[in-house]
Amino acid sequence: MPTERTPVIIDIKGLQVLVDVLIEQGNEVFGPQVIDDVIAIRPLTSVDQLPAGWTDDQGAGRYRLHNDHSHGRFGYAVGPQAWKPLLHEPTLHTLSMTQSHAADPVEVHVTATRKGRRAFLGVRPCELEAIVRLDTVLLRGPNVDRAYRSARSDLMLIVVNCTVPASTCFCTAMNTGPRVSENVTIHDLEITELVNEHDGGPRYVVTPASRQGAEILDVLGSRTSTVAMTNQDALDIEAGFRRAESSIERHVDTKELHDVMIASSENALWAELADRCLACGNCTAVCPTCFCTSVNEITDLSGTTTERWRHWDSCFSLEFSRVGNAPVRSSVASRYRHWLTHKLGTWHDQFDESGCVGCGRCITWCPVGIDLTAEIPALRTAALSGGDSRPASGDQ
Numbered sequence: 001m002p003t004e005r006t007p008v009i010i011d012i013k014g015l016q017v018l019v020d021v022l023i024e025q026g027n028e029v030f031g032p033q034v035i036d037d038v039i040a041i042r043p044l045t046s047v048d049q050l051p052a053g054w055t056d057d058q059g060a061g062r063y064r065l066h067n068d069h070s071h072g073r074f075g076y077a078v079g080p081q082a083w084k085p086l087l088h089e090p091t092l093h094t095l096s097m098t099q100s101h102a103a104d105p106v107e108v109h110v111t112a113t114r115k116g117r118r119a120f121l122g123v124r125p126c127e128l129e130a131i132v133r134l135d136t137v138l139l140r141g142p143n144v145d146r147a148y149r150s151a152r153s154d155l156m157l158i159v160v161n162c163t164v165p166a167s168t169c170f171c172t173a174m175n176t177g178p179r180v181s182e183n184v185t186i187h188d189l190e191i192t193e194l195v196n197e198h199d200g201g202p203r204y205v206v207t208p209a210s211r212q213g214a215e216i217l218d219v220l221g222s223r224t225s226t227v228a229m230t231n232q233d234a235l236d237i238e239a240g241f242r243r244a245e246s247s248i249e250r251h252v253d254t255k256e257l258h259d260v261m262i263a264s265s266e267n268a269l270w271a272e273l274a275d276r277c278l279a280c281g282n283c284t285a286v287c288p289t290c291f292c293t294s295v296n297e298i299t300d301l302s303g304t305t306t307e308r309w310r311h312w313d314s315c316f317s318l319e320f321s322r323v324g325n326a327p328v329r330s331s332v333a334s335r336y337r338h339w340l341t342h343k344l345g346t347w348h349d350q351f352d353e354s355g356c357v358g359c360g361r362c363i364t365w366c367p368v369g370i371d372l373t374a375e376i377p378a379l380r381t382a383a384l385s386g387g388d389s390r391p392a393s394g395d396q
Contacts, residue, residue, distance in 0.1 A: 007205050015047050016046065017220060027156060028043060033050065038080055039076050054076055058077065059364070061365075061367055073202065074122065077169055082127055092311070096111075099304055124159070128157065128187055137291050139152065158189045161191070162179070178241060188213035194237070261344050277368070293310050315338050
């Protein structure tokens with residue numbers, strides 16, 4: 001960490017210089033863009049690619065973009081694509097095995113996983129917290145994921161604080177936003193966008209969060225004009241964060257939530273949720289922390305070569321829990337129960353933290369609009385009152 005965390009302010013031209021400097025230093029830069037009517041993450045070379053003026057209208061089972069013609073580039077919350085696919089690939093070739101003749105030894109070729117230098121520009125605080133959780137699972141466990149380790153090496157993380165949360169966000173309940181937590185130290189630069197339409201353009205408060213970030217900021221200062229942050233700027237930033245926090249209406253009471261989820265294992269509410277749930281897996285696909293995978297092996301027609309592929313899987317998939325000749329969780333109720341109980345409860349047992357960062361994607365992208373923030377209070381009430389203990393399904 002740098003000894004000084006003195007922020008500077010740049011304009012939109014300075015933001016372009018930042019992108020240029022990152023590219024000149026050998027980074028492939030990724031950032032948010034409007035693709036197919038959603039905010040998606042794509043390679044970025046120009047600030048003109050950023051979603052200027054775009055904001056999102058989100059609700060349970062609803063997502064719409066509209067342009068208010070403002071000058072801001074980060075006036076949205078989050079889109080359906082987290083940064084996870086760039087770190088934990090949806091489909092990954094892991095190895096191939098070849099045996100030309102029955103008497104020949106089997107040749108195993110492990111697929112290289114080396115990634116080049118990359119920079120992620122526009123990571124939201126909740127998404128940064130999600131990367132922290134993926135690091136815990138895939139880097140610090142007993143079995144390190146070598147592909148993820150490669151994707152995380154030589155990576156710059158540039159966070160843009162959130163000042164326009166969506167209606168589905170509940171990051172304040174999970175202590176993951178709308179600003180970067182002081183406890184998170186994996187990023188390199190922290191940016192807050194200040195938009196005043198009367199000034200003719202946005203300004204960006206840039207703060208170094210690592211030694212590498214401080215070095216980038218030094219280069220930036222030699223290439224473009226920077227100004228020191230004033231007391232008024234600091235007041236404006238704090239006011240923006242207060243507005244963002246006060247606009248977040250959804251909430252999850254996390255007090256003793258682990259125990260609540262465990263105590264709710266046989267609540268009849270799971271069956272009621274299953275009547276609505278399509279088991280489509282949308283929630284796990286858009287979730288920035290879900291990490292489960294399955295492996296397929298595909299053999300060619302000659303029988304001499306086998307390719308092994310790893311792909312994302314979901315605990316909503318019937319086959320995901322297959323043990324022997326049958327799935328352990330054969331009902332939708334049992335699969336939904338497993339997902340939510342792990343996310344909010346037993347994740348603590350495994351990793352000493354919650355698996356949820358409050359981004360709200362699972363609410364927005366559920367096709368039937370199931371809202372976990374609305375379901376948890378019912379589970380809590382039943383757990384605390386010793387309520388309905390009827391099994392939610394035939395699965396235990």
